[in-house]
Amino acid sequence: MNALYRPGPMKYIPDYISRKHGKQKVDYDLPMMEEYLSDTYGITVFQEQVMLLSRLLANFTRGDSDTLRKAMGKKIVDTMNQLKVKFVDGCKANFRFIDECNLTGKKLTM
Numbered sequence: 001m002n003a004l005y006r007p008g009p010m011k012y013i014p015d016y017i018s019r020k021h022g023k024q025k026v027d028y029d030l031p032m033m034e035e036y037l038s039d040t041y042g043i044t045v046f047q048e049q050v051m052l053l054s055r056l057l058a059n060f061t062r063g064d065s066d067t068l069r070k071a072m073g074k075k076i077v078d079t080m081n082q083l084k085v086k087f088v089d090g091c092k093a094n095f096r097f098i099d100e101c102n103l104t105g106k107k108l109t110m
Contacts, residue, residue, distance in 0.1 A: 003045045012043045019043075032056060047073065058090025 004013050018024035019041035026042040028034050036052045037044060044050060050072065051065035060068065064083065071079035 004043075009043070009045055012045075016041055016043055016045075030057070054087060057094060058087045059094060060087070060090065 001013075001016070004010060004016055015024060019026050026038075028037060028042055033053065033056075034042075036049050036056070040046070040049070044053065047069045051060075051062075051069050054060040054065045054068055055062070064086065067079065068083050068087075070076070071083065
């Protein structure tokens with residue numbers, strides 16, 4: 001809960017509490033994300049989760065995922081924009097079956 005008390009994740013505190021107490025359903029964009037987000041009730045809270053998810057979803061290397069973590073933490077927009085292209089391309093390569101993942105109509109964002 002303490003990790004949520006930062007400018008970005010603060011808006012998810014009500015969802016986190018509701019999900020923790022069973023008042024709101026825990027929902028994942030992709031079932032495979034549950035492995036890394038189950039402890040935080042489907043909400044990406046920790047930088048390590050961002051790194052793990054980027055490797056899982058977009059085949060990022062450990063170095064790429066660490067660069068992403070640093071760029072997000074320090075708000076380095078140019079680096080994030082470069083990695084966004086790589087992330088989207090990696091996801092497209094992994095998820096040729098995207099309609100089967102209940103993502104029809106959803107926008108993959110970073």
